[in-house]
Amino acid sequence: MKSEEQPLVSIIISSYNYAQFLWQAIDSALLQTYPRTEVIVVDDGSTDDSPNIITSYGHRIQSILQRNGGQASALNAGFNLSKGSIIVFLDSDDILLPDALEQTCTFFADPAVVKVHWTLAEIDADGISKNKLFNKFPLASGDLFKEVIQNGPLKSGGPPYSSPTSGNAWSRRLLHQIMPIPEKLYKSSPDQYLHVLAPVYGELRAVEKSLGYYRTHGNNYSAHPIQNYAAEYIERFEHSCSFLQQHLRKKGIIADDSKWDRNSWYHQIRSGIDDIIQLVPKKEGFVLVDENAWCIDGELAQRKRFHLVEDNGRYYGPPTDDKQAISEVERERREGANYIFFTSNSFWWLDYYAKLAAHLEKNYPCILNNERLLGLQLQTS
Numbered sequence: 001m002k003s004e005e006q007p008l009v010s011i012i013i014s015s016y017n018y019a020q021f022l023w024q025a026i027d028s029a030l031l032q033t034y035p036r037t038e039v040i041v042v043d044d045g046s047t048d049d050s051p052n053i054i055t056s057y058g059h060r061i062q063s064i065l066q067r068n069g070g071q072a073s074a075l076n077a078g079f080n081l082s083k084g085s086i087i088v089f090l091d092s093d094d095i096l097l098p099d100a101l102e103q104t105c106t107f108f109a110d111p112a113v114v115k116v117h118w119t120l121a122e123i124d125a126d127g128i129s130k131n132k133l134f135n136k137f138p139l140a141s142g143d144l145f146k147e148v149i150q151n152g153p154l155k156s157g158g159p160p161y162s163s164p165t166s167g168n169a170w171s172r173r174l175l176h177q178i179m180p181i182p183e184k185l186y187k188s189s190p191d192q193y194l195h196v197l198a199p200v201y202g203e204l205r206a207v208e209k210s211l212g213y214y215r216t217h218g219n220n221y222s223a224h225p226i227q228n229y230a231a232e233y234i235e236r237f238e239h240s241c242s243f244l245q246q247h248l249r250k251k252g253i254i255a256d257d258s259k260w261d262r263n264s265w266y267h268q269i270r271s272g273i274d275d276i277i278q279l280v281p282k283k284e285g286f287v288l289v290d291e292n293a294w295c296i297d298g299e300l301a302q303r304k305r306f307h308l309v310e311d312n313g314r315y316y317g318p319p320t321d322d323k324q325a326i327s328e329v330e331r332e333r334r335e336g337a338n339y340i341f342f343t344s345n346s347f348w349w350l351d352y353y354a355k356l357a358a359h360l361e362k363n364y365p366c367i368l369n370n371e372r373l374l375g376l377q378l379q380t381s
Contacts, residue, residue, distance in 0.1 A: 006034075006035065007086055007105065008038065008083060008085060009032075009034060009036060009084045009085075009087075009101050009169075010078075010079075010083065010087050010088070011039050011090055011096075012041075012090065013029060013041045013078075013090045013091075014042055014044060014074040015041055015042060015050050016044045016045070016046055016068070017046045019046070019048040019049040019050045021093040024095055025091070025092045025093065025096075026039065026041060026053075026054075028090075028096040028097070028098075028212075029061075031098050032096065032098060032101045032102070033098050033099050033101075034105060037084075038083065038084060039060070039062070040061065040078045040082055041057075041063045041064070041092075042063075042074040043066065044066060044071065045067050064077050064078065069183060070183055070187030070188070070190075071188055072181040072182065072183045072186040072187060072193075073187075075089055075190055076180040076183065079179055082172075085172045085173075086105060086170070086171060087169070087175055088100075088166075088169050088170075090166050093215045094120070094166035094215055095212055096212045097213075100118070100211040103118070103207060103209075107205040113171065114171045114173065114198055115168060115171070115202070115204050116168070116169045117163040117168045117204070117207070118139075118206070118208075118210065118212070119134070119210045119211070120167045120211075121133055121210040121212070122134050122214055123214070123215050124217065125217035139163060139206035139207075140162065141204050141205055142203060143199075144199040145199055148199045149248065150255075151260060153195075153237060164191065166212055167211070167214075168191065168195075170194065173202075174202060177247075178194065178197045178247065185239050186236065192236055192237075192240060196240040196243065197244065200248060201247075233266040234266055234270060268344065268372045272341075272343060273301075275373055276288075276339075277301050279339065279368060280338070282302045282303060284303060284336070284338050284339070285305070285306055285335070285336040285338060286305060287308050287337045287341070288343070289340065289342045291315075293343065294343065297313065304336065304337075308328055310332075319353065321353075323355075329356070338377065339367070339378060340360070340378055341368070341375045364379055365377055
């Protein structure tokens with residue numbers, strides 16, 4: 001296909017006080033191997049040097065400098081200015097690989113496809129690879145329309161079955177039917193709104209390879225205390241259910257939302273946190289075996305959290321064998337970990353580290369066993 005026949009892609013970068021990263025995001029958009037792109041940068045009232053960085057690019061980009069209104073406001077403004085038939089929203093602290101658009105745009109040749117998403121590799125604040133993917137779950141794919149009617153947002157390609165903002169491309173046909181994003185309800189994580197509604201209007205495609213970088217630097221929304229953002233996510237989830245109902249009604253479908261699954265990853269985390277807080281007294285310690293998926297470091301509500309295995313208080317990775325696993329549990333018990341909990345995504349440890357499981361079962365009483373947590377009390381006598 002000749003370049004002039006290829007669809008125009010709009011890369012919309014939302015910017016807020018990430019001047020130290022912004023130029024890398026803009027450069028990654030400008031250096032795409034795909035030939036037909038426009039780059040739009042929306043600064044949402046930054047107080048750092050971001051506006052100067054944006055203006056330094058001149059006519060190579062289109063820019064909007066607006067008062068602070070939240071991320072949904074920035075995405076809405078960028079979309080209104082855009083002309084592309086495919087839209088990519090890029091966070092200003094993230095990076096696209098040069099062939100990201102080239103790898104994904106061909107999927108949109110199928111008119112049924114409204115969204116393509118891909119995995120993101122993690123980098124740190126200095127851009128150094130952390131040798132792992134940010135995505136913790138397989139990406140959703142296919143026609144999920146019947147599933148969304150039956151189960152609601154959870155199985156429809158929404159979190160955690162989608163990539164974060166910078167790992168998605170959207171058809172303009174879809175966004176025209178669901179934009180603008182409600183700005184008061186989605187000042188943060190506006191992609192949740194888009195993820196939930198996409199399956200109502202078409203099919204999803206997943207690229208099972210990394211086409212960009214998600215930067216972790218301590219100021220990410222996901223770096224906030226998980227009990228806070230899990231609660232915020234669940235509140236937005238209920239809003240998402242309402243919007244999903246509205247769009248299904250436009251298609252003449254009345255779904256029974258009382259049957260919709262409300263046991264998402266974040267619902268499980270919030271309930272699991274409540275379990276731990278109820279069982280572990282304040283100022284006591286506990287081992288949480290979650291492969292760091294719950295992103296709790298240091299403490300939880302005045303209760304010290306231990307990793308298995310940890311290095312200077314940070315998750316180091318799984319044990320090499322049963323011997324190390326048992327040794328680490330006993331060391332942490334001596335250092336004040338009076339409880340150990342396995343989360344649902346780590347239940348496989350109890351099969352893989354069979355001698356660890358036998359050691360725990362023999363020596364320590366089980367105090368909790370449900371679909372999200374297995375807990376034992378590590379006796380100190």
